[in-house]
Amino acid sequence: METNHSILASSSVTKRFGGLVAVHELDFDLPTGSIVSIIGPNGAGKTTFFNCITGFYAIDGGQIIYDGHRIDGRSPDQIARMSISRTYQNIRLFANMSAIENILVGMEPHLHSHWLGAVLGSRATREEEKGAVEEARRLLQFVGLAGKGDFLAHNLVYGEQRRLEIARALANKPKVLLLDEPTAGMNPNESAQTMHFIRRLRDELGITILLIEHDMRVVMGISERVTVLDYGVKIAEGSPGEIQRDQRVIEAYLGRGAATGLQTASDEA
């Protein structure tokens, strides 16, 4: 795939925790409208990189450019307001809030009513709330959770929680969606469904997608490009096919056994 222009790019991004360099001088490009995966063994710095992009960690060097603006140094809420959404590796829903309320919180960047309006019961506030709730119900339906709006998040089953988290991220109408292991804990069938769903997000809603994934079936199945991290350093980058053939990835990271498994996975795909 030709890179037209990238919606998100990092150059020489470094993040240290004390003596540990979690991300080291990382150059990374996310082409607009693509699906890109970041893979790597545990502790490779994938989630740390997500946290740097979303402003949760302050980076120690380099810069992150989004849509022509530098976003490193901005706070997480500012970055969310620039239409970057994310999900979490270990699902982090607002457990004691209903599904609808979770989505409404995700919609925050698009809500503007003032609290005094709520106290006085102003018309504008009521109409905004009404519209937001309708929108939230549509999103619930979109992710296949119709009718579960009043369930508390922690009472949904695991797969539903994952989908609710995506719905909450979509409520922000993101241009870029960061998915941290969206298929963790799913069986092959559910993974395939999720894969299909992620592709729909890009094809139908035009959202650029960056995902961290361990499931090689998913990675090789939907990504257009793959970036491999190891100890915070990018060791390879390219199309899924190139990554599978990359000797450094196979030897340094995947190892012989995994490499064979990967081969079979790509054959099936």
Next chain:
Amino acid sequence: MNTQAPSFLRQSVRLGLIAGVVTLSVSAVGMAELFAQRELIAGVVTMAQVLIYAPTFILATMAVHRMGRSALRNLLAGLVAGVASALPLIVLIVFESLVDLRQFMPNVSPALVAILDFGLGPILGSLALLGVLGIVGVAAGVFYIIPDEIERPIIQGVLWTLVIGLFSEIISGRLRDFFGAGFSRLLFSGKALRPLIALILFVAITLGVRYWATRGDRMRQNISKMPPAQQRRIRLGIGGAILLFLVILPMLLGTYLSEVASNVGIFILMGLGLNIVVGFAGLLDLGYVAFFAIGAYSMAVLTSEGPLGLAHLTFWEALPFCVLISAAAGIVLGLPVLRMRGDYLAIVTLGFGEIIRILALSDMLKNFIGGAQGVLKIPKPPFVGFSLIKPEQFYYVILAGCLLAAFVSWRLSESRLGRQWMALREDEDVAEAMGIQLVGTKLLAFAIGAAFSGLAGALFASKLTSIFPHSFKLEISINVLVLIIIGGMGSLPGVVVGALILVGMPELLREFAEYRLLMYGALLVVMMLAKPEGFIPSAVRRRELRREEEDLALDSAAVLEAGD
């Protein structure tokens, strides 16, 4: 079955012994003896008896519940638990007859032992106690065996009859004022219910509860079937009735009880404010009394007719300033603690509360706010030409404040801001990643909470007409926190119930007042074990029950407009 028998007996014995130790403790600290003087039903039941039998009954009920549905085992477990609960008390009785325990435990007096052994002496008395508590245990078993729809009304009947008996003195006093001494004496003898009246009350309440259990459900169903407009009218009607009741309340209550109601109201106001900070936004604030003090001192300095008065404003002119100053103080406290969480936040706010109290006491500010001498001559609020001096009149000022605060709390809890607070409470990091501005949202919680507390403080100052630093101790912060925990975090009716139990009860029952802190602690522990969500949990926890509504609202076609 046989192999299980020893283990289930052991469990019943253990629960029984716990009940016995509880009873032993309340006896040894002197509660039982003191409460023996308070009769609930004349010549039949004293408060001490309730205190001695209630733990046995409650824990025997627990023992019975663990047996499953088997009548024989239920009764046996109850009996075993009941008998076991007598053992610690028998030890006390026997010891007391052999040694003079008062050297070590000053409250273990012959009078106490006479309560426990029915005045029959150590041997006969112990046997009697064993028998009586055994019967109480068996009663717990019987209650479990009979169907719920009969058990519940009976238990409620007993409970409410005892509660009415507990408040005999107050109720009989009010009845005397309204209907004359003759009528009052017909129902009450001294400070207790007459036995026959108690029986009638019990039967009436039991039947009433039973009736409501069947009819109430049907009525609720009927109402839920009505069109929304009509439902709203019914809700408005209920709200109006409650309001009307609150308006005529001081006339029913009289001077003393109106005063008590006002004190409860001030705590409700503070509870509503702290409920926003702790219950909604999850920011544990232990220095909440600071804003109460700031509101009170603002009112004092702005309105006082004494030498410390600065502006000589009237109550109504000063009130908005008090609220604004407190809200500003909330923001001042909020700024340095924005990045703190949980325990750290609690410690810092605790310190803030103490700083304000010590400042009020200090010589440094003595020329402005009077130091330990406080501020005097704070006027009462004027109202169309006269001053609201009597407690019955001041009650309305506090009622208005509470209604306003409750209204604002309710509207906020269902608003976007309320949702932001909830998200903040659940997971601060994720809330921020969703685009919620932490700074503004947290400061608003602190400011609005502080404003309510400042309002309460301003009313408090005007009500007492003089204020002193010792009124603003840490204890107030703790009282308010405990009352929202007991009532149910984040629940508005919970605040009212919590304030009634924790502030109203000790004022009405002087016996309780003596052991107030002990009762707070015990209540808190029992609540956390048995009902951690509080007496009236917030709607969030009940919401799951109505999930069908949503399916109707959805039209299945619109799928994809969601994005972009």
